[in-house]
Amino acid sequence: MKALKLVIFDCDGVLVDSEPITNQIFLDILQGYGLSIPHEEFVAKYVGSGMSVVKALLYQHHNFTLPDDFFKSFNAMSIEALERDLKAIKNVEKAIDDLNVPFCLASNSSPEKVRLMLKKTTLFNRFDGKIFTSSLVAAPKPAPDIYLHAAKANGVSPENVLVIEDTHIGVTAAVAAGMNVFGYTGTFPAEKLINAGASKTFGDMNDLKGLIEQTYG
Known part of the structure; x- marks a missing residue:
């Protein structure tokens, strides 16, 4: 060595x-748009990837396109939660x-x-x-x-x-x-x-x- x-x-x-905090926020927002993904699937397929990759994978796996305001909502909610719970x-x-x-x-x-x-x-x-x-x-x-x-x-x-x-x-x-x-x-x-x-x-x-x-x- x-x-x-x-x-x-x-x-x-x-x-x-931070992973459990931001992962749950991501899933909650997706749920609000009508897309429900089990937590285990989300961790296995998406965690660790950059946002551009996650966006492409969501379309590939679920034929779902993230709305334009998704990242603004996600970032704002993540910052609030991280400042509170991290x-x-x-x-x-x-x-x-x-x-x-x-x-x-x-x-x-x-x-x-x-x-x-x-x-x-x-x-x-x-x-x-x-x-x-x-x-x-x-x-x-x-x-x-x-x-x-x-x-x-x-x-x-x-x-x-x-x-x-x-x-x-x-x-x-x-x-x-x-x-x-x-x-x-x-x-x-x-x-x-x-x-x-x-x-x-x-x-x-x-x-x-x-x-x-x-x-x-």
Whole structure:
């Protein structure tokens, strides 16, 4: 195993518990438009994808076109709910503070949403100046662009990067970038993350330090 020189965290579902909050809002709005999708189906088929991909998949799977005002409603309701209910993932602060290498985050979410979420928790000061979003690159995850961009900005080769991801789409992106990936099982089961290319999985952020030591020495 190559030496570890950088850890890149996904944000939603890895640093903060935003996934259940925003997923339910998305489903509630769709229900208001007359489209009912079971939560399990929504997570399996849509979570982790960029909004443009979700829009295309909804049309493909349900012949449903999102109304023009959907994203305005979704964003407004999401911001309100995140400001009210968002929490950091349990034990993630200690997991970050225990790292002895540089770290940053790479997310498909907008810069505004990422900053809002980090400021709602105790995480913003840890990641200020270390935030990379898909707005900076040509294509969001599952393309590798954002991970390659973050590594380059830190002056680190992909083979020396460890990525922490909670979705198969994010894992796919990191693997395509030539990076090692640990899958955090807060959103998807371990099998799905392993099948996407994660080298290890874990369900408690307290376990991250030990997994890094086992892998990199």
